[in-house]
Amino acid sequence: MPAALAAKVRTLAPSMTRSMQRVAEAVARDPAGCAALTVTGLAGLTGTSEATVVRTARLLGYPGYRDLRLALAGLAAQQQSGRAPTLTTDIAVDDPLSDVVAKLAHDEQQTLADTAAGLDTAQLGAAVTALAAARRTDVYGIGASGLVAQDLVQKLLRIGRIAHAHSDPHLAVTNAVQLRAGDVAIAITHSGFTGDVIEPLRVAFEHGATTVAVTGRPDGRVTQYADHVLTTSTSRESELRPAAMSSRTSQLLVVDCLFVGVAQRTYESAAPALSASYEALAHRHGAYRGRA
């Protein structure tokens, strides 16, 4: 995972305190330089204390500063060999369309790389296992995340899994009550704090269903009721580039991974279902007018 660190810093930044953010930023800006520093040195450089540096290292997922430093050295060596010219210019109001296209494409590519790097395959595997065995699956998502929920459901249906997407909070809760052990509930929320999505997940959780959260905030409230957490990447947003754009890309990748995982796991039954639905659609594409 090459740019994993930068992505992780961005993902975790919101749950950091000011001092920790300073440390994280220093580390993200100059991994090589920081690798050469001791705790005390880095604390001095960022105007904080050793304790804060260690705390930051912990938050980033390392046992202590020593290990962060080792990882930093590795990262430095990597970006030494493979150059990473991150042209992270923002989209301006007067950018020509060709630039807009290039920047958007580049940005979403970056988002994909970050997401892939940050995705916990163990959690993913657990979620896939649960999905593959589920009697039924409910997926909650609102707004842009609602579309992702629908996308997942469409795919699951194609391979013969029973799945429903809910974007109406009330109906979602009403349905969540029906869930029981062996069923799966998935909540999709970038912010991790969307109440309308958390509530049905909580209900599902309390009824014994296996719950999964797809969120950009692994520390968000939604994870409280999630057996498995799949983290989507958070990228810088701006006025002309709403967060919804990259979070959607990230969420879709995660959802695709879930789908492919389940398809693999249930290949015997999925394969015929896939071709069946494919053929069923075929006639709609040639036909000028579909059903009456």
Add this chain to the structure above:
Amino acid sequence: MPAALAAKVRTLAPSMTRSMQRVAEAVARDPAGCAALTVTGLAGLTGTSEATVVRTARLLGYPGYRDLRLALAGLAAQQQSGRAPTLTTDIAVDDPLSDVVAKLAHDEQQTLADTAAGLDTAQLGAAVTALAAARRTDVYGIGASGLVAQDLVQKLLRIGRIAHAHSDPHLAVTNAVQLRAGDVAIAITHSGFTGDVIEPLRVAFEHGATTVAVTGRPDGRVTQYADHVLTTSTSRESELRPAAMSSRTSQLLVVDCLFVGVAQRTYESAAPALSASYEALAHRHGAYRGRA
């Protein structure tokens, strides 16, 4: 210099004592493993003492063991990243999840690049111009493309444009009849032959609306009724990687470009609308720290 270490060990070996050679050999054989060890650990592993380890590190040109260890970590990371060009293969039923993630991400990145390269900015510009001036906009899409249609509509609504998504063919046609010159109709279909989507576009076209087709088949029947054609990329599909996946990615990029283009073109009114909708949503997220 990647393999510089092994060479250095060989060069310096003659001037080393027996114990030091043991240490050097261990380091050369498994840099990654040694990077995880402390002086004491490495001393134990090689059956020598801490002092000897430090002496060896010095001989190899480092100020002390600490720095040797850092270099080792870098080396390990480098030779780790060296082997990763095996992503061209298809997803197999027995691929581990980590491969699935990597392959999917790589694939979608490829799709984005292809789409960006193949997008006709002139056509895009024309579509943007029409959208920016439109009284109202209707977007048609079925199945996976329906979600893309909804995504576009959600975004347009956010910047104050009047837009509707239709996935019901009948309602779509019913509404298409209402359109007139100055309005815009957009059809999204990967195949280019989806009758249920072509039909409303035809109606809109005949009623004088400006029509746009977002399709992977510029020679498809849908383009017959399209004033502007935006081509999405078509990538190779397979059993476990339905075409819907990459066509969706491609379509979304195109739709994002449309959105940003319109936002630029109507910046005066779009900017306040963007922040307004942003704030309206804020209270729905019981934010923990920082913004959502």
Add this chain to the structure above:
DNA sequence: CGCCGAAACGAAAATATCTTTCACGCGTGA
């Protein structure tokens, strides 16, 4: 054959570095 000195080596002291604990101060909400 045994003594001497140089070099190798490791145990342990000394130092540097990392981690943990704890108390202070600041802002927040009652």
Add this chain to the structure above:
DNA sequence: TCACGCGTGAAAGATATTTTCGTTTCGGCG
């Protein structure tokens, strides 16, 4: 205003690294 909780850093405590220094080993030489 006060109490409370949280972020924070100083300093104590624990580890890891480096240095010191005495013991051991080995080859040469009387």
